[in-house]
Amino acid sequence: MSAVLQRNNVKVVGKGQQPMLFAHGYGCDQNMWRFITPAFEDRYKIILFDHVGHGQSDATAFDPARYGSLHGYAEDVLAICRELELKDVIFVGHSVSAMIGVLAAIQEPDRFDRLVLIGPSPRYVNDGDYIGGFKQEDIEGLLDVLDSNHLGWSSTMAPVIMGNPDRPELGEELSNSFCLTNPEIAKHFARVTFLSDNRADLPKVKTKALILQCSQDVIAPETVGRYMHQNLRGSQLVLMNATGHCPNLSAPEETIAIMEAFLGEPAPIKAAAE
């Protein structure tokens, strides 16, 4: 297996030709797509992966400088596309990965057919008239909770807390076996995610995009979904019945139906897209 595929724990399934690339959001790993992908396996080639530092990715490949902004993660997405020689990609990104897909599509527009953006936000922190939903200091609150939970996580595992953080096999014995993230990387990713500001990138997108907006999503409120819609030319906004931030988990049927409707539409003619 190539270095990139190993680094990002890339999995390829499905019987179809057109690639559908799923990118998990903050706090999770590729497992979060388990209720969605079966619906597309017959018609698409499904590509799943973990961001570096998450799930079963190679955490030793984590470089705080490279992943100091979302561009580093977008680079990884493109590297996977190149490695698998993907064309006409349908990119499905949740939460922060929606913006990672936006950045990748700006960089290599020809590679992408469509963008499916679930709970996207170009900026989480309020800024003047822009309402992202958070104040700067809220991020500190999150980091605090992360600290507490890594403590809880590890207090059952004294060796981990008292300086044995590089024994991954201990992690496997932990009671929560999904979405394991190295505590330091989790905090780093939290900062990068919640302090990102990609509003200026939105007008550069040429790929046709679908925005799935949940009701009562604290992390990406409706105002943010509308902002996305206004600034992504030719985008489609769907307000979902699903509540919370993870409709792919809490309302997979609704999510699948909306995606099917979007993908069923004829592909846009790129030159004429506006």
Add this chain to the structure above:
Amino acid sequence: MTIDQGALTETAEELYESAPCGYLSTLPDGTIIRANQTFLTWIGMERQDLVGHRGFQDLLGIGGRIFYDTHFAPLLRMQGFVNEIAFDLTCADGRKLPVLANTVQKLDAAGRPMVHRITLFNATDRRKYERELLLARQKAEQATEELRRLNETLEERVAQEVAERMKAEEALRQAQKMEAVGQLTGGIAHDFNNLLTIIVGNIELLQRRLPDGHERLQRAADHAMEATRRAATLTQRLLAFSRRQPLDPKPVDANKLVAGMSELLRRTLGETVVLETVLAGGLWRTQADPNQLENAIVNLAVNARDAMPNGGKLTIETANTRLDEAYVEALAEPVPPGQYVQVSVSDTGTGMDKATMEKVFEPFFTTKAAGKGTGLGLSQIYGFVRQSNGHVRIYSELGEGTTIKIYLPRLIGSDQEPAEALAKRPAMVKGAGETILVVEDERDLRTYAVEALRDLGYRVLEAADGREALAAVEQHPEIALLFTDVVLAGGMNGRALADEVTRRKPGLPVLYTTGYTANAIVHHGRLDVGTHLIGKPFTYAELAAKVRRMLDGA
């Protein structure tokens, strides 16, 4: 008394309500549909305000809320349960209640999430303890980091020191090599000198005894003599390098010495090289052998000339300088800090690269064509200067030129005029029948000296060692001069013999002879004040002049 069994057994209801933990049931979207009394008490809310109206996530602070949406809820959905999640619940009065939550997801018949059962533990103490642990770990990490940084700079410091040490050791090795080469060449040169003395003596004998009319033989003898002189010069230079040449240090005014050499230097340098001398006013005097200093300057001038085949400029400068502690400490050879008279010779020639510069003091190192250079010039200068307690330094830039600085210690005290100022009187060369005792353990050398002196018109007594010599002194009170080798076989060296003889005959002049100086007669390579020495190989004429001067009391 009858006991109502039912009243004795706690009901499930009682267990649920008053358990030491909080129980919550919520819909998959978080809406609370059931809560036990323990939980309501903890949080300070009425059942009707909570149940059906609030989501579990609404009880969390913003950080907890994000965590709920991004970690807790997805994990629960995927895994079916989540254990030991730390949350801070916001109580009715605004207090924060730290809890740990274990949650199980119940599915309906179709496998869809139906309800979440949440068990909450009051984790005030544990979380406090964890905070302390976290703090302790952060402190430990900080300390480790500091230690690491310290170690890093330590490594750097050690590396630096090792580099310095290695440089010093390299310099020391170089110095030791010079020392070893010096001893070796010194030993050879010494033996050579003895042989040359015999050769010279015998050639002179031939020259004097050849009857007139044998011109071809005369010429042959002259050639032999000439070659021998060249050989003698060579051994002389080797001895100089090995710091074993007999020096005759005197107070020297380097300005006068340089000024006196200008004619000689101009002739040496030729037409294309401009000579400039920059002589410092108020220059201190130094203590050195003036002949050797002149010799050194000539050698440097010749080197400079060779380095400027197309002409250039030669500058000779004098100056008063101080070598401070820091400077001398960096030197491989021991040079005491203090005041020095500096004589420097600079040229505008080819200069030297680093590799050449490191080797120039080694004997026989030369870059000049065979026959053009022997590679002894700088070696000789080095030996002379070191023997004079001074220091030599080379500065050279490839393509720019070279400066060689000689530092000689300042002479403090004695204000006597330099002895060299005394003009050499024309010597009364011939002997007038005075009696001379010759002591020399080597037979050929003794024979040579004895014959030479007899030839000059002296009466000569001879002895092979100290014992014989003392016996001769006893029997011949007429002895007017003792001529002795410094190194004698038979237990008594020349110095001890002289001491004993002069004890018996106070005022008797003593002339020493030696190949080199590393022995009793010489303190650190210098003659004791008032001792006379004739270096081997000496010529007939030199011997004649020296003996005559001593007998005449010069």
